[in-house]
Amino acid sequence: NAGVTQTPKFRVLKTGQSMTLLCAQDMNHEYMYWYRQDPGMGLRLIHYSVGEGTTAKGEVPDGYNVSRLKKQNFLLGLESAAPSQTSVYFCASSKPGQESPLHFGNGTRLTVT
Amino acid sequence: KNQVEQSPQSLIILEGKNCTLQCNYTVSPFSNLRWYKQDTGRGPVSLTIMTFSENTKSNGRYTATLDADTKQSSLHITASQLSDSASYICVVSESGGFKTIFGAGTRLFVKA
Numbered sequence: 130n131a132g133v134t135q136t137p138k139f140r141v142l143k144t145g146q147s148m149t150l151l152c153a154q155d156m157n158h159e160y161m162y163w164y165r166q167d168p169g170m171g172l173r174l175i176h177y178s179v180g181e182g183t184t185a186k187g188e189v190p191d192g193y194n195v196s197r198l199k200k201q202n203f204l205l206g207l208e209s210a211a212p213s214q215t216s217v218y219f220c221a222s223s224k225p226g227q228e229s230p231l232h233f234g235n236g237t238r239l240t241v242t
Numbered sequence: 243k244n245q246v247e248q249s250p251q252s253l254i255i256l257e258g259k260n261c262t263l264q265c266n267y268t269v270s271p272f273s274n275l276r277w278y279k280q281d282t283g284r285g286p287v288s289l290t291i292m293t294f295s296e297n298t299k300s301n302g303r304y305t306a307t308l309d310a311d312t313k314q315s316s317l318h319i320t321a322s323q324l325s326d327s328a329s330y331i332c333v334v335s336e337s338g339g340f341k342t343i344f345g346a347g348t349r350l351f352v353k354a
Contacts, residue, residue, distance in 0.1 A: 171343065171347070172286075173344075177340070219286075227273045227274060228273075228293070230291070231278075231286070235285050236283070236285055
């Protein structure tokens with residue numbers, strides 16, 4: 130069981146470039162999430178999905194898009210990267226229910242110059 | 243505004259000593275509070291969950307407490323080990339919705 134796998138682990142982009150972050154989970158979880166983690170701040174929710182084919186906006190969705198074409202995969206896209214998007218991005222998955230723990234990947238460190 | 247505040251921001255202790263991390267929240271309505279451990283370069287991992295009716299819960303050397311009246315929680319680590327060096331994140335979920343609020347974490351350093 131790999132759990133939640135994120136690729137790539139590191140990436141450097143120039144302002145205006147685009148990229149897609151990949152997240153895969155093998156726990157058959159219904160819910161998946163994308164968070165960003167910035168120094169001195171708690172993790173903030175970008176987008177989430179409660180099932181295949183569905184997505185919803187979180188707390189900080191601007192500048193990002195997501196897709197959930199398959200239950201096990203959740204993709205995060207940056208169409209035109211900005212320096213403010215320099216961050217560590219975490220994907221997570223969980224079973225339905227507020228008492229279900231989040232299972233996180235090990236993050237993607239993105240730098241936008 | 244719903245908030246989760248943790249203290250201290252960072253802490254250095256000697257191996258074998260105990261420590262207590264604090265979490266204050268203003269989230270309402272309250273559903274549950276969870277503590278996560280995040281090792282450097284890794285994603286957070288759940289340690290324990292506290293619901294409204296629970297006061298204390300232990301997971302090995304970790305003991306979490308919750309006072310729902312004062313909206314405070316603590317995480318006590320007993321007989322610390324070098325492997326306890328990590329960030330500890332307090333996370334509070336709202337009832338009836340999808341909102342989960344993360345604290346900024348306490349960075350714990352355990353020295354030999």
